[in-house]
Amino acid sequence: MVPRYLVMLFVLLVIGCEKDSSEATKTAGPGDAKRGRRIYISNCAACHNIDPSREGSVGPAIKGSSRELVEARIMSSGYPPGYKPKRKSATMPAYPYLKSAVPDIAAFLVTNP
Numbered sequence: 001m002v003p004r005y006l007v008m009l010f011v012l013l014v015i016g017c018e019k020d021s022s023e024a025t026k027t028a029g030p031g032d033a034k035r036g037r038r039i040y041i042s043n044c045a046a047c048h049n050i051d052p053s054r055e056g057s058v059g060p061a062i063k064g065s066s067r068e069l070v071e072a073r074i075m076s077s078g079y080p081p082g083y084k085p086k087r088k089s090a091t092m093p094a095y096p097y098l099k100s101a102v103p104d105i106a107a108f109l110v111t112n113p
């Protein structure tokens with residue numbers, strides 16, 4: 001039987017490492033488009049199309065969206081100042097827990113690998 005404190009230590013180590021890597025993506029300027037694609041597919045593609053250059057079942061095509069636009073949508077379901085939205089509706093909720101993924105999602109929407 002492995003002593004309980006060793007198990008706890010391992011868990012803490014794993015949590016610690018994950019936190020480090022998300023901090024890294026936050027500060028690492030250009031996002032990781034591959035990671036962005038995964039996050040997009042699991043969080044956004046239910047409404048937007050799997051292919052962001054096409055209309056989705058609920059949301060519009062969003063290929064090429066800027067980082068500012070993605071951030072405004074995810075943090076407050078708003079828009080950057082002066083931006084003219086594609087739709088007047090207010091259907092999309094905010095997803096503030098995806099804050100650290102904003103650069104990655106934006107990178108995916110621009111490069112679309």
Ligand code: HEC
Nearest residue numbers: 043044047058059060062065073085086087089090091092
């Ligand atoms: C529940 C359905 C739904 C989900 C999930 C969703 N969206 Fe949306 N999205 C919409 C709708 C509908 C609009 C049009 C404006 C509105 O009604 O809110 C929109 C608008 C947008 C726009 C602005 C388009 C423009 O140029 O005017 C962006 C960018 C966007 N979504 C990105 C995302 C991202 C990134 C995710 C995943 C984190 C996401 N959306 C998840 C439904 C959704």
